[in-house]
Amino acid sequence: MHEAIESFFEKRKEERLKKKSKEEVEEEFDLNNWLPSAAARAKQIALSSHPCTFSHPSAKASSAGRTTAIIAESSKRDDGFVRTGNLDVSLDALGNAAALDVHSFLNLQMGDGRSLLTHIEDRSEIAKDLLKIPSASFDNLRNGFLEMKSISSDIAITNSKIKQVYFPVDNSYHLLSVLRPSPILYEMKRRIDAIKFSDVAKEAREAKKRNEAHDKGFIDLFNLTVIGYGGTKPQNISVQNKNNGGKAYLLPSLPPSVRTRPDRLPKKDFFRESISPWQFKDDFKSFHLQVIQNNNGFRTRSVRDENFILHIFDQVITDIYRLREDDVWQTVSKSGVPHYQRVFLDNKFSEERDDELRETFFLEFSRWFIRSYRKILGSRACDLGDEDLRHISKLIRTRRRFALR
16 A cells, blocks of 8 residues: 555544554455445545635535536646646545545645555555445546545536626627635745745845845735635635635735826036935945945955846936937026036937946946945945945946947
8 A cells, every 4th residue: 555545544643543443444444344434425525726715605506506516627838827737736625524534645745746546546656556446446436435526417507705806708798707716825825835834035134134135035925915715714715725725815905006106307406406315315225235245255246246236237228318308408598507418418419428438427337336335325325435346347348238229
């Protein structure tokens, strides 16, 4: 007998020994007795990729009969969608809570990574050895266990407690029953829990509290909502719902909140009047964490340059292009703006844009970068001198030579 199957029975024997004698427990879990009983009870559980009970606990049966347990089959495609077929998840199960042990039994993972139910379905050697007992035939046991996946009727039966949508098709309507893909829902919960509560994430958060760098870092997910299914009886909803304590996460699904930021047209200096250092507060703080490591290695400096200096420079260039398109710019007095800035801010001077003026602009940006860093970090700022000024200017010159056209 496979190790996973032996472990399954040993665990349940220990639980039953609290209420029954050893002789009674051994008789109950003798394969000649337990397997026929489990095969008969399997029909009380229905596998589903979209359990109807997540819409309403009483949606399992309707006036037309037992609500169809949907098993959606979809192939995997690189289409970028989180959907059935693109995620490797196990089917959920719903039905009589007293028969959940049968589901756990059939969901055991064998040595090849496949479930015991799959082995029974495929008539593998593991299944034949297990179901070879005197008290019942292999085919009768197999058919009984496979009832967990069978659909009792060729006609799909829905339920009035499930949200219904009439979708127009040609000159008629198609009735859609909206169901939750609980395997995907709880796979998302598993991944979010790993992000938030893994040992690595805990270590990284502790490092942040101590103001120390961490080689792995961590990710935060904000505005999560916890939703509960089944109240005090999550087992009445589904197996996966029971295993997760009836709790799942909902990600925010809201339109973006876009605030219009009026462009500040310069009267004397673009860098002092049109760009606020606080616009890049988080970038400067992250840049500071890289600087205080006192590591001038190529990799550290490369990350610092790519993620912060060039990122901020790109945003400044974006602001410049937006200012060029501003109709108001043409009516504002620009007499106090330095000529090298006017050349790049106003399309009227596009013919004068050359490498010499770009060098002047790049150098002035480098000075603004260091001033802004000191302003954001205050007394915590590291001393950035002429060497850093030349490095920033050279970085922009070599990597963004054609940024200002």
